[in-house]
Amino acid sequence: MNDFDVTVIRQNWQFLAEGLALSALLVAVSVLGGVVLGALLALSRLSRLPLLPALVAGYVTVMRTLPLVLVLFWFYFLGPFLLGHPIGSLTAALIAFVLFEAAFYCEIIRAGIQSVRPGQAQAALATGMTHAQAMRLVVLPTALRAMVPLLLNQVIIVFQDTSLVYVVTLRDFMTAASIIASRDSRPIEMYSLVALVYLAICFTASRLVAALWKPAPR
Amino acid sequence: MNYRWNWGILLQDPYFGWLWSGLGWTVLIGLASWALALLVGTVAGIARTLPSRLVRALATIYVELFRNIPPLVQLFLWFFVFPELLPDELGLWVKRDLPFPEFTTSAVGIGLFMGARVAEQVSAAIRAVSLRLMPAALATGLRPLQAYRFILLPLGLRAIIGPLTSELLITIKISSLALTIGVLEITAQSRHVENYTFQGFEAFSVATAVYLLLGLAATVVMRGIARQIKPL
Secondary structure, three states: OOOOOOHHHHHOHHHHHHHHHHHHHHHHHHHHHHHHHHHHHHHHHHOOOOOHHHHHHHHHHHHHHOOHHHHHHHHHHHHHHHHOOOOOHHHHHHHHHHHHHHHHHHHHHHHHHHOOOHHHHHHHHHOOOOHHHHHHHHHHHHHHHHHHHHHHHHHHHHHHHHHHHHHHOOOOHHHHHHHHHHHOOOHHHHHHHHHHHHHHHHHHHHHHHHHHOOOOOO | OOOOOOHHHHHOOOHHHHHHHHHHHHHHHHHHHHHHHHHHHHHHHHHOOOOOHHHHHHHHHHHHHHHOOOHHHHHHHHHHHHHHHOOHHHHHHHHHHOOOHHHHHHHHHHHHHHHHHHHHHHHHHHHHHHHHHHHHHHHOOOOHHHHHHHHHHHHHHHHOHHHHHHHHHHHHHHHHHHHHHOOOOHHHHHHHHHHHHOOHHHHHHHHHHHHHHHHHHHHHHHHHHHHHOOOO
């Protein structure tokens, strides 16, 4: 501990920055894919179609019960069987992340829609709107206000989750740092840096979310 | 691609033994870190509601620090960095003589991460009941400590059995992170079996079933507790 060496960070900053860029890519794709697929899942779960709501509920429960590490292992293994040809580790990780995070986004979106009092939708229907119109013009705008802080907090959780691609040796920020840590025997410097960077980003982001979205008066 | 199914492989030596011991480690890490998380989380959660500004600040620092660093990074800090920061003899003891070093580190690391999450639930629960009940409790002549013991904690903790169930499920899930520092728990062992036999479907199905069953068991146990201590 007597020789905390910052030069190892300076010498490798480009390698670390590339890692952070991959982390950002993973977050962007997981969040976009997760929200779109999650919204579809939530709407299917709330629909009155036969069987579909139960299937979606089962999917969401299973995904939420499994560790992300295991889901990553599954898709590394399954990738070639699903697509018929070998896939890169990045593709496999992206598929795993989107399918995994979609389950969490589905629950946030579903809870948001259900937080709108049923009287609102009934009133909309009574004015002659169709179900789709009532959903789009009355329920969703209100539901969205309730969901936004939760959706944004989930982005922070996804960012923390991306560190797990370490187990499949994709070179995200965490993995890049651990590669340097073992190559240059500098675990203290590297892991402290990683912790500080995650702490700074996640703390600032969660404070921003809390400050920008005060709970709406009911 | 063709796949040759072979479910029998799961019962063969040594694969059955690997998976069985993996299940054992998953359960052990889950239980140990959950016990620590409940203990630390309750203490820190109460601390966040106390009048002393210093105590509140310390508890808040703990919660923010441990919630905003990914648990994987925390495990690495405990495993690779923490022993180096200790005084020489103690650091050496941690590195050489700590019993079951990988297991102990995982249980402590995951326990303290989950403790920060539990603390959030506990302090929110106490705040929710104390607004109305603290003045009432004090008015009946209870001292603040007694008010916590007899009124705020029993009522507050009852109200968060539901959220605590989710936290327990998360604890079981992230016990899988222990594989990164060398604990061969169920996820690690299923990967191990896949690497040796190429029977990935079978191996990962076992791990999947283990997590589903453990999740179900945890939910049933927590529901049983909730029924025992029915909210008023």
